[in-house]
Amino acid sequence: MKKEVYSDLMKEITEGKFVFTGELEPVKTTSLHEVLEGAKILKGHVVAANITDNPTAFAYMNALIPAYMIQKEAGLEAIYQMTTRDRNRIALTSDLLAAGTLGIKNVLALTGDHTTVGDNPQAKPVFDLDSASLVYLIRKMVDEGVDLNQNKIENPPKFHVGIAANPNADPLEPEILKIERKVKLGAEFVQTQCVYDMERAKRFMKAMSYLNIPVLIGVAPFKSIAMMKWMVKFVPGIYVPDEIQQRLLEAKEKRGKEAIFEENIEIFGELVREIKSTTKAAGVHMMAVGFEWVVPKILDRSRES
Amino acid sequence: MIVVKRKPIEEILKMIGPAENVLIVGCDGCAAIYQEGGQKQVDLMKLVLQMAKKLKQNRDINIKTASILRQCDRQICATSLRPLVNKNDVILSMGCGAGTQTLAQVFENNTIIPALDTMFIGAQDRELGKFYELCSACGDCILYETGGICPITRCAKQLLNGPCGGQSKGKCEVGGWKNDCAWVLIYNRLKDKGRLDQFTKFREQRDFRISQSPREIGETEEKTEETP
Numbered sequence: 001m002k003k004e005v006y007s008d009l010m011k012e013i014t015e016g017k018f019v020f021t022g023e024l025e026p027v028k029t030t031s032l033h034e035v036l037e038g039a040k041i042l043k044g045h046v047v048a049a050n051i052t053d054n055p056t057a058f059a060y061m062n063a064l065i066p067a068y069m070i071q072k073e074a075g076l077e078a079i080y081q082m083t084t085r086d087r088n089r090i091a092l093t094s095d096l097l098a099a100g101t102l103g104i105k106n107v108l109a110l111t112g113d114h115t116t117v118g119d120n121p122q123a124k125p126v127f128d129l130d131s132a133s134l135v136y137l138i139r140k141m142v143d144e145g146v147d148l149n150q151n152k153i154e155n156p157p158k159f160h161v162g163i164a165a166n167p168n169a170d171p172l173e174p175e176i177l178k179i180e181r182k183v184k185l186g187a188e189f190v191q192t193q194c195v196y197d198m199e200r201a202k203r204f205m206k207a208m209s210y211l212n213i214p215v216l217i218g219v220a221p222f223k224s225i226a227m228m229k230w231m232v233k234f235v236p237g238i239y240v241p242d243e244i245q246q247r248l249l250e251a252k253e254k255r256g257k258e259a260i261f262e263e264n265i266e267i268f269g270e271l272v273r274e275i276k277s278t279t280k281a282a283g284v285h286m287m288a289v290g291f292e293w294v295v296p297k298i299l300d301r302s303r304e305s
Numbered sequence: 306m307i308v309v310k311r312k313p314i315e316e317i318l319k320m321i322g323p324a325e326n327v328l329i330v331g332c333d334g335c336a337a338i339y340q341e342g343g344q345k346q347v348d349l350m351k352l353v354l355q356m357a358k359k360l361k362q363n364r365d366i367n368i369k370t371a372s373i374l375r376q377c378d379r380q381i382c383a384t385s386l387r388p389l390v391n392k393n394d395v396i397l398s399m400g401c402g403a404g405t406q407t408l409a410q411v412f413e414n415n416t417i418i419p420a421l422d423t424m425f426i427g428a429q430d431r432e433l434g435k436f437y438e439l440c441s442a443c444g445d446c447i448l449y450e451t452g453g454i455c456p457i458t459r460c461a462k463q464l465l466n467g468p469c470g471g472q473s474k475g476k477c478e479v480g481g482w483k484n485d486c487a488w489v490l491i492y493n494r495l496k497d498k499g500r501l502d503q504f505t506k507f508r509e510q511r512d513f514r515i516s517q518s519p520r521e522i523g524e525t526e527e528k529t530e531e532t533p
Binding site for chain 2: 113114116170193236237
């Protein structure tokens with residue numbers, strides 16, 4: 001049976017196109033200006049953009065509003081990220097209904113970083129559901145028109161549900177089995193944590209291959225040397241090969257600050273090209289929050305031989 | 306067992322306030338076994354309070370002491386302490402929260418002060434002198450499925466379907482990478498036992514009515530839908 005397709009993202013994946021998605025981050029503000037500007041830059045270069053949900057447990061603007069607005073104002077399809085950290089099953093169901101009303105077509109189901117790593121570390125963590133039971137909830141809403149307690153929904157929403165994965169996970173096997181669990185529940189696509197090393201990307205894709213789920217590998221260029229150092233030091237499991245670090249450091253030393261961006265375009269253009277040509281990835285998820293303009297340049301570079 | 310920890314003396318003194326007659330009550334159950342609330346600690350508390358009162362306020366304080374078999378047993382509290390408790394006594398409990406509340410029920414006319422903070426249900430590593438939280442009393446035990454390791458207690462997110470992305474090399478980012486990731490422990494244990502099917506299976510969301518406080522076990526009046 002052919003599955004119904006609701007979104008541009010799923011349509012392109014189903015057609016076998018190599019897809020690109022972007023990422024936008026609403027922050028602690030009431031202004032949508034930056035998110036909409038970012039969306040306008042990404043439009044035409046990516047099929048859809050993730051809207052982050054209080055990333056690393058920082059209390060930011062509710063993701064649903066910008067998810068709706070980038071579709072309405074910038075014509076860019078949203079992948080609405082939802083974590084289970086801040087809302088119980090009642091609030092999640094409620095927000096999913098609202099998302100359906102607003103025409104959201106893709107949801108990325110996440111557990112969410114723990115409250116203690118955020119900007120209000122004293123907060124009560126919710127975690128009523130986890131990413132797996134959130135996938136289960138979304139599938140029930142979409143496929144059966146009911147919530148987790150079998151209560152009927154009038155006009156059930158139509159979403160595609162994605163999940164996150166970490167190719168850097170060490171040990172990797174429980175990570176793969178966790179994805180298997182969610183694939184069996186009906187997750188439809190995977191977007192990964194950023195990868196800087198092709199060996200890891202390949203190892204992950206090989207381990208994942210039996211699951212037959214489209215994977216978008218995460219690529220995150222570095223806005224600055226400081227950001228690179230922070231990622232290497234603080235993000236669990238991130239491995240940035242020495243060669244990449246050296247190239248960026250040398251670019252800055254020899255050619256100045258602006259050269260970092262030129263070098264980024266080179267490095268990540270190559271990485272995207274390699275992912276496309278040497279793995280079975282369905283696409284690449286580009287994370288360049290705050291310097292979205294670099295995404296089209298990296299994608300252009302990846303198409304040059 | 307219940308793991309407890311003594312409050313700072315300053316905090317205890319503040320709660321005692323101007324009271325002149327204090328009865329310190331220890332508990333020979335968990336609190337004594339973990340050397341925080343038995344007769345020895347009760348005697349030490351008496352000395353410390355008397356000294357502190359003298360040094361800080363230049364006042365004397367009348368202190369009686371007792372340690373009973375279990376503070377969490379109403380009958381034991383009543384029979385062993387009734388002869389000792391006077392109307393004006395402030396009772397300083399060196400038992401857990403359940404013991405302190407039991408004393409408060411039995412001696413409802415007296416002021417009851419907790420000397421300890423009740424931390425968790427856990428176990429002791431004598432060599433390292435450490436206590437570990439192991440059980441959350443969730444009322445719905447799944448230890449058979451998880452290789453004897455409780456994710457409700459030992460996973461910071463209480464995940465039923467872990468691990469999450471916050472682990473690296475089996476350590477959890479919550480608490481500064483010192484705690485083991487419960488789900489990596491579970492994975493290793495189930496793998497060793499050839500039971501990875503238990504790991505990969507999906508565990509549905511919890512029914513939180515099971516752990517809806519206040520809970521009670523035993524014969525009780527029938528529930529009613531009507532508002533009294």
